[in-house]
Amino acid sequence: MVEPVVDIQKLTFTYSGSAAPALHDINLQVYPGEFLTITGPSGCGKSTLALCLAGFIPYAYPGKMDGLVRIQGKNTRDYPAGGLSGIVGLVQQDPETQLCTLTVKDEVAFGPENLCVPSEEIRERIYYALQSVGALHLQDRQVHTLSGGEKQRIAIASVLAMNPSLIILDEPTANLDPSCTLELLDTLKQLRKQNISIIVIEHRLDKLLPITDRLILMSNGKIVEESTSLESHKRLFPINKRTTLPQEITPHSFKKRPAIPPLLSVQNLRAGYEGRSVLAGISFSAYAGEIIAIMGNNGSGKTTLLLALLGVIKLDEGIIKWQGEDISKWRVTKRARGMGLAFQNPNHQIFENTVTKEAKLASLNLSKISEQEIEHRVDHYLKKFDIWQYKDKNPFTLSLGEKKRLTLVSLLAYNPKVLILDEPLVGQDGDRLDLLMAALQEHRERGGITLMVCHEPDLVASSCHRILFLNQGKLLIDAPVNEALVQLAQMGMEEYLPARYEFHSARKQVT
Amino acid sequence: MNLYHNSFPKRTSLIIKGFIPGISYVENSSWLHNLHPLVKLNMLICFSLTVFAVPSCMGGIILFSVLLLFYGLARLGLAFFCRKLRFILIFGLFIFIVQVLVVKEGSLLWQFYLGPAKLSLWSEGLLGGLSMMLRFINIIGSSYLFVATTDPNRLTYSLMQAGLPYRFGFMLITSLRFIPVFHYELEQVKNAHLAKGIDIEGLSPRKLIRAFRYLLVPLVISALSKVDDLAISMESRGFGLYPERSYLDSWALSSRDKIAMLMVPLIFLLFYFAMGSKFAW
Numbered sequence: 001m002v003e004p005v006v007d008i009q010k011l012t013f014t015y016s017g018s019a020a021p022a023l024h025d026i027n028l029q030v031y032p033g034e035f036l037t038i039t040g041p042s043g044c045g046k047s048t049l050a051l052c053l054a055g056f057i058p059y060a061y062p063g064k065m066d067g068l069v070r071i072q073g074k075n076t077r078d079y080p081a082g083g084l085s086g087i088v089g090l091v092q093q094d095p096e097t098q099l100c101t102l103t104v105k106d107e108v109a110f111g112p113e114n115l116c117v118p119s120e121e122i123r124e125r126i127y128y129a130l131q132s133v134g135a136l137h138l139q140d141r142q143v144h145t146l147s148g149g150e151k152q153r154i155a156i157a158s159v160l161a162m163n164p165s166l167i168i169l170d171e172p173t174a175n176l177d178p179s180c181t182l183e184l185l186d187t188l189k190q191l192r193k194q195n196i197s198i199i200v201i202e203h204r205l206d207k208l209l210p211i212t213d214r215l216i217l218m219s220n221g222k223i224v225e226e227s228t229s230l231e232s233h234k235r236l237f238p239i240n241k242r243t244t245l246p247q248e249i250t251p252h253s254f255k256k257r258p259a260i261p262p263l264l265s266v267q268n269l270r271a272g273y274e275g276r277s278v279l280a281g282i283s284f285s286a287y288a289g290e291i292i293a294i295m296g297n298n299g300s301g302k303t304t305l306l307l308a309l310l311g312v313i314k315l316d317e318g319i320i321k322w323q324g325e326d327i328s329k330w331r332v333t334k335r336a337r338g339m340g341l342a343f344q345n346p347n348h349q350i351f352e353n354t355v356t357k358e359a360k361l362a363s364l365n366l367s368k369i370s371e372q373e374i375e376h377r378v379d380h381y382l383k384k385f386d387i388w389q390y391k392d393k394n395p396f397t398l399s400l401g402e403k404k405r406l407t408l409v410s411l412l413a414y415n416p417k418v419l420i421l422d423e424p425l426v427g428q429d430g431d432r433l434d435l436l437m438a439a440l441q442e443h444r445e446r447g448g449i450t451l452m453v454c455h456e457p458d459l460v461a462s463s464c465h466r467i468l469f470l471n472q473g474k475l476l477i478d479a480p481v482n483e484a485l486v487q488l489a490q491m492g493m494e495e496y497l498p499a500r501y502e503f504h505s506a507r508k509q510v511t
Numbered sequence: 512m513n514l515y516h517n518s519f520p521k522r523t524s525l526i527i528k529g530f531i532p533g534i535s536y537v538e539n540s541s542w543l544h545n546l547h548p549l550v551k552l553n554m555l556i557c558f559s560l561t562v563f564a565v566p567s568c569m570g571g572i573i574l575f576s577v578l579l580l581f582y583g584l585a586r587l588g589l590a591f592f593c594r595k596l597r598f599i600l601i602f603g604l605f606i607f608i609v610q611v612l613v614v615k616e617g618s619l620l621w622q623f624y625l626g627p628a629k630l631s632l633w634s635e636g637l638l639g640g641l642s643m644m645l646r647f648i649n650i651i652g653s654s655y656l657f658v659a660t661t662d663p664n665r666l667t668y669s670l671m672q673a674g675l676p677y678r679f680g681f682m683l684i685t686s687l688r689f690i691p692v693f694h695y696e697l698e699q700v701k702n703a704h705l706a707k708g709i710d711i712e713g714l715s716p717r718k719l720i721r722a723f724r725y726l727l728v729p730l731v732i733s734a735l736s737k738v739d740d741l742a743i744s745m746e747s748r749g750f751g752l753y754p755e756r757s758y759l760d761s762w763a764l765s766s767r768d769k770i771a772m773l774m775v776p777l778i779f780l781l782f783y784f785a786m787g788s789k790f791a792w
Binding site for chain 1: 664668681684685687688691692696699700702703705706707708709710724725728729732733736737740741743744745746747748749750751752753755756757758759760761
């Protein structure tokens with residue numbers, strides 16, 4: 001009988017100040033070399049479990065812990081926070097906040113240095129760790145020049161350098177774009193071959209399931225389902241339950257271009273920062289009633305495009321037309337009346353101290369609607385988006401998903417013709433997602449346009465009309481969803497296709 | 512996305528940028544760059560003390576020449592010196608002019624009438640002004656040279672290996688690490704202001720309070736939210752577990768560095784005594 005790496009018995013944990021336990025009667029064993037995936041809705045206790053396993057609970061977080069957590073036979077109660085480093089490694093969600101030194105080498109060396117490993121051995125460990133995550137070529141780089149995916153790989157390498165027997169990854173792909181996600185999953189596949197137990201906590205399962213030995217579903221602090229084979233994983237989680245591949249939703253207007261002029265059109269746009277072009281030769285038109293997905297890797301120029309549309313970045317060349325009128329010279333505030341932009345990170349765009357005030361802020365600044373009417377609309381949308389109950393709370397106390405919904409409320413309240421949304425769907429599960437999509441649908445029926453950066457191919461396929469695909473600052477694809485997916489498949493951009501939307505559909509088109 | 516690209520340079524920030532030199536490490540591989548950071552720190556301290564200890568104008572000129580020589584050794588050159596220290600040079604000149612106009616001691620050198628005003632130049636004013644100006648430029652110039660030629664990362668690692676408690680060292684390193692992150696976030700917040708129609712340009716008290724609330728609050732909250740993650744990340748890699756830690760690269764002083772550590776203060780001390788006895792002015 002092999003000793004389990006992790007042995008949890010009857011673990012119950014309640015954060016102090018909270019009545020309900022975050023974890024309730026958990027029993028779990030993990031064996032050497034096992035690849036375990038834990039999933040469940042937000043707030044189900046996944047992350048708390050990770051903190052227990054890494055030895056940060058009970059001592060670093062106040063609360064009451066019952067039961068036993070043993071890592072390689074060591075009771076976590078006997079060790080201070082961080083005392084199990086070298087046995088357990090923890091990789092967190094945000095690649096930015098978990099790197100603490102300036103160069104890649106220093107970062108990977110950081111752990112072994114803390115454990116007083118002699119420098120010769122540290123050098124060997126750096127080599128091994130960087131090689132395992134396929135990042136040897138990064139070893140002389142400065143940390144701040146790396147992409148999100150590279151940072152996340154370095155975070156894994158820095159944990160690997162401590163020779164752990166267990167690595168826990170808490171939503172490691174949440175902040176990554178599709179190609180970085182694919183990169184990271186490849187890394188995990190490689191790691192699986194070594195005799196290290198891996199626990200991944202994750203929402204996005206489609207690409208993870210094939211390499212998962214055991215899948216655990218948590219809900220309300222309990223383990224509710226467990227499956228040990230790919231077939232039963234898939235039965236438990238029908239991957240593309242959301243995907244109804246778009247047959248009919250290609251908008252009326254597409255086959256024959258409409259008689260009405262486009263609401264927004266961009267001609268030969270070139271823009272960038274301080275003389276360096278990020279975008280070049282971008283031309284497209286958007287017609288009333290369209291929901292358009294903007295896709296592409298990080299660094300492909302998506303955000304620059306959004307900023308250029310709003311006028312935050314001046315154009316180096318080209319014209320932006322609004323209802324036929326050239327608005328290239330318009331000030332940002334004037335454009336913002338017709339184009340509401342919600343940025344990716346809600347924390348950077350929350351300024352007021354209550355949810356209601358925050359929801360009203362943009363409307364008060366940008367529209368001529370009476371305050372009473374604004375209040376009425378804000379109330380309506382807050383209720384609709386299920387954040388009404390927080391209306392007098394500080395918006396910073398909301399969860400990520402709730403903050404994202406709040407920023408959308410603040411836009412919808414003044415009803416700009418064009419909604420420009422940078423990843424609005426992150427952190428929204430099931431019902432909330434449907435709410436958001438319904439709101440966008442409503443906006444569309446009022447004759448509005450939505451331009452949305454979105455990394456979820458399933459969602460794009462089921463709810464958008466058109467895809468603009470950017471690659472290295474060029475508009476590579478501008479086509480209705482069906483055609484665009486075929487083109488993406490032909491280009492081998494597998495990571496942008498909905499799950500199970502495999503190459504055969506593409507091949508059919510080609511042959 | 513490149514973090515260092517200011518996406519919308521504003522007039523005010525341009526003016527500020529023009530005057531206050533970018534204080535940062537300039538990567539290069541000159542002799543001065545490659546010198547051990549602790550030796551350089553030692554030199555900086557000795558130089559600064561000597562600047563204060565030697566009051567005479569002649570001393571100031573000699574120290575200034577030494578400073579320029581070191582700028583040359585760092586392959587930064589006179590053009591770099593003038594460009595980066597423009598603001599300091601102008602301010603130094605201002606100090607000089609004030610001294611010349613105000614101090615009326617020593618012997619009268621020159622006198623002339625500018626309309627109804629009588630302007631006179633006194634020897635003490637001229638020498639005093641010159642030495643004050645040089646002192647000012649020498650102090651700032653030498654500190655700037657130190658910063659420009661010393662990789663802060665290397666300096667901190669050297670200090671930690673020389674005995675600085677590593678907790679303090681990593682306080683410095685992590686704050687350096689997060690400068691580009693916060694720079695990026697600042698840009699994001701400013702963009703969000705534009706998108707929401709919030710105007711925080713201007714210097715009236717009301718605008719300043721608004722700016723404080725709308726700019727600082729999101730940034731501080733964002734910084735605080737990172738603290739937990741960072742602490743967990745560092746502690747889970749054993750930070751603070753033992754009183755000592757090992758280092759990948761050794762920045763210990765070589766025997767040549769050690770000799771330099773002793774010689775530098777001696778040289779400056781000799782200079783101080785020589786100046787004190789020989790030159791009265």
